[in-house]
Amino acid sequence: MSAGHILTANLLLTGDVVFLTPAGDWSVRADEARFAETEDDVAVLKAAEAKAVAANIVVSTEIIGAEKTQVGVWPTRNREQIRAKGPTVHEAFGNQARFDLSAFEGA
């Protein structure tokens, strides 16, 4: 397991929670996020952040802590894990209703 960072935001039009992917686009899945381990990697995230904000694709951008485990990349903080999954009291809402995220239970 290694510690690092990922870039998250909300889509301007819908407000959906999204994550910057290695391909440079945005995914609603945190486990598909581009994982930044070094300062150079974080600089890449920051450059992408500025570009996406200027292009009016996303708002409320934030570089957040994440971990890379055997099952994939996942946010570190409880708050960001809830953003990535959906509300813990409504399993029918959010990504938890759309994708199998069981590998990240208790992460």
Next chain:
Amino acid sequence: MYQYDNFDKQAVRERAADFRDQVERRIAGKLSEDEFKPLRLQNGLYLQLHAYMLRVAIPYGLLSAKQMRKLAHIARTYDKDYGHFTTRQNIQYNWIKLVDAPDILDELASVEMHAIQTSGNCIRNISSAQFAGVAADEVEDPRPWCELIRQWSTFHPEFAFLPRKFKIAVNASPADRVGVKLHDIGITITRNAAGERRFEVYAGGGQGRTPMIGKLMRDDIEAHHLLSYLEAILRVYNRYGRRDNKYKARIKILVHETGEDKFREEVDAEWRKIEGGPVDADIAEFGRIADYFTAPAYDTEAQVDAHKARAAMDPAFAAWVRHNTLAHKVPGYKAVTISLKPHDGIAGDATSDQMDAVADLSENFGFGEIRVTHAQNLVLPDVRDADLPALYDALFAQGLGTANQGLLTDMIVCPGLDYCALANARSIPVSQKIAKRFDDMDRLQDIGEVKLKISGCINACGHHHAGHIGILGVDRKGTENYQILLGGSAEEDTSLAKILGRGFDEDGTVDAIETIIDVYKAQRQDGENFLATYRRIGAEPFKEAVYGG
């Protein structure tokens, strides 16, 4: 209830059209997010943890059946089939898309509703008692005064950019049902010794990270001076309130730092300049407004206690009547509280179907009027005693028949970290675990009145400072932790709850609450509710039981 005149209709329609234009310019890139954010907030549109959240104003918690159906339609069409009723008597939708927001504002405007001033540093929705106009103990109906203040404060050019948000509540009963002393301005309508109407005006109360009890500014404000006196308070606050630190920007800090007497002097000095001027002239509008709040055509032959036969043979119904109905000023009627606190649910949430059902019931068993309470429940204000059995059956079928109003599981609960971008801990799961632990109506009724209030951060949207038992969620080194407070009240005996000791995890909190209730049951004397026992015996017995000797 109040009906929009042409000016009101035009103002709301124009505002919706303005916002549509602003959204289009934002999407086209002609407005940056920094430019757009204050515009969307002025229309109640936040960006929360998962999506945009729209807060819709429900002035003093008053809704028509038609408006409730529109709220259901919005939930069904634009959100995830439910809405969340708030402690400011508003409704929030948690999953709104920016592109849909202009259409939603148009939908709201079509039923004389909007989301104006539900965010931002302005005067927010005026709140009032959920039983306004029908409570037997009321001095007079406060709703026309709420409406007058709403009209004065909406789009008030001087108060659009206050140091911080500003909340006003109006009560008109000896029983405080609005938390008068926990508002930026709290107003109580009274009668003086000569039987003349007077307004008691409190300022500088509030909860949040620095809770304070409001100070009585004056108790002798006459009706025709109400608006100028309010304006004087707002002017002093607007001039001297701190803008350098948002955490010290509320009027409670100004009153506290200035001193109650000095602040009163400042307000009086300002008031003398405007008293009797054009602001006070607005009181001429009052008669027109008051005409909208005349009593409906009550059945003068409504049979008193016509529900008693059913109550005698149905304990569950009898318990619901005992806890969820209130004496009405008209014999043969009751005001009914519809609990939005099912033990397996989320406080304040209602599905679209439930909202439609409540709208139908308000027409079948009343005059098509619904109230939203600050405790996140709904009220049907005018139900004949004879209709209570049929209403109960209909509510029960909709999952709205929980007989827990005022009991332990009738909790105020903020959205917490499950939805809120500001929260540090989740509130809803704790409330659900407490409800499950106490999921026994006989036990709840034996415990009696307990006001339990849960916030997921120090901003105190769940009113934990005012709970007989308060729970405050905090983040302790990345882990959710819950502090327990005891002894708060938002009623006429207002007090601020005090922290009992170190916090607990979620399950530990539920255990601690049960221990606290056990202490109360062991120590209570005849007729004492939880708060009365706490005030008599103090915190120590509870501390000893929860933390050991």
